[in-house]
Amino acid sequence: MSDADAGGDEVIHDAPNFIRVYKSGRVERFLPVDFAPPSIDPTTGVSSKDVPILPGAGVSARIYLPAAPAGGHQSKVPVLLFFHGGGFCLGSAFDEAVHGHANQLSAQASVIVVSVEYRLAPEHPVPALYEDAWAALQWVAAHAAGQGPEPWLTAHADFGRVHVGGESAGANIAHHTAMRAGVEELGHGVKVNSLVLIHPYFLGGDSSESDEMGMALLRELVRLWPVVCPGTSGCDDPWINPMSDGAPSLAGLGCARALVCVGGKDAMRGRGRLYCEKLMGSGWHGEVEVWEADGQGHGFHLFCPTSTQTKAQVRVITDFMSR
Incomplete structure (x- = not known):
């Protein structure tokens, strides 16, 4: 028995090497954030800074501004509002791997990336982070009139090309943010x-295509979900399964186009592909694309930022946002 247990602080969730949650509300995280400061990236020339x-x-964000063309004037560029992953309870927009990926996206796609540092569960249970995401999108939109607090947005953002995206849990957050944009106005014509x-x-659903390692990960995520979302109805809760019968119709997705990137060895690959199928069959009047990285696992771009597959995935995203 640990000292904490002996002292009466009962462990209610223990995911070895990831997170431990106590009945008192205390949380121990075992995946430390490798903090990277904002900077001018020497490889890409992208500038970044932190903003409230x-x-x-x-709730804050790290904003990335691509370098102006050599000898040229910085024209208006699109905006990508981006959410990091971490199972709703881990990770940070300021982590070195997330920072490096945002630099890549900003440079290759020539977009302003607004990478959101949202509140984490279980200290701030679901749906708090979805509210943070919507507030971040509203904050971006508020600059469209040229009077927002962030000069990089007022001076350089093309508010006719606003994209929302994320990785892993951040992709889940991005989906729900886009769904909300389908029923609520952002204002300023954005x-x-x-x-x-x-x-x-x-x-949710059938995950039988996953290998044993993938199934072990899924079992951990299933155990974790009620910890980050107390009172949930389970894995068919619309927050975690937007394809469930009780979820809002995907026909209400508030954008015209969607891209889903999956890894060939990702335990959640099937759920990503099913999302595309359900979206196309929902009556949504948009265009959806799916791209698969052959033989790659979940979040491979963060672990192997210079790999051929990572570069290919960044190119796919860049091409998609440029159209």
Whole structure:
């Protein structure tokens, strides 16, 4: 028995090497954030800085501005509102791997990336992070009138090309943000142009195609879900399974285009592909694309940022957002 257990602080969830949650509300995270400061990236020339969004709630973002063309003027460029992964309870927009990926996207796609540092569960249970995401999208849209607090957006953003995206749990958050954009106005004439989902984190349904390692991961995620979303109805809760019978119709997705990237060895690959099928069959009047990285696992682009498959995935996203 650990000292914590002996002292009466009961462990209610233990995912070895990831996270431990106690009945008192105390949380131990075993995947530390490798903090990277904002900078001018020497490889891409992308500039980044940290900005507040909801200071009272601790919601902020790291914003990335691509370098101006050599000897040229910086024209208006699209905006990508982006959400990091981490199972709703881990990760950070300021982590070195997330920072490096955002630099890649900003440079290759020539977009302003707004990478959101949202509140994490279980200290802030679901749906708090979805509210943070919507607040971040509203914050971006508020700059369309030329009077927002962030000069990089007022001076350089093309608000006719606003994209929403994310990886893993961040892709889940991006989906729900785009769904909300289908029923609520952002103001200033701003609409979401497209949705970019990288290795989306959706549960529920049949996952029999996964190998044993994938099934072990899925079992951990199924155990974790009620910890980050107390009172949930389970893995067919629309928050974690937007394809469930009780979920809002995907026909209401508030954008015209969607891209779903999956890994060939990702345990959630089937859920990502099913999302595309359900979206196409929902009556949604948009265009959806799916791209698969052969032989790659969940979040491979963060672990192997210079690999051939990572470069290919970034190219696919870049091409998609440029159309």
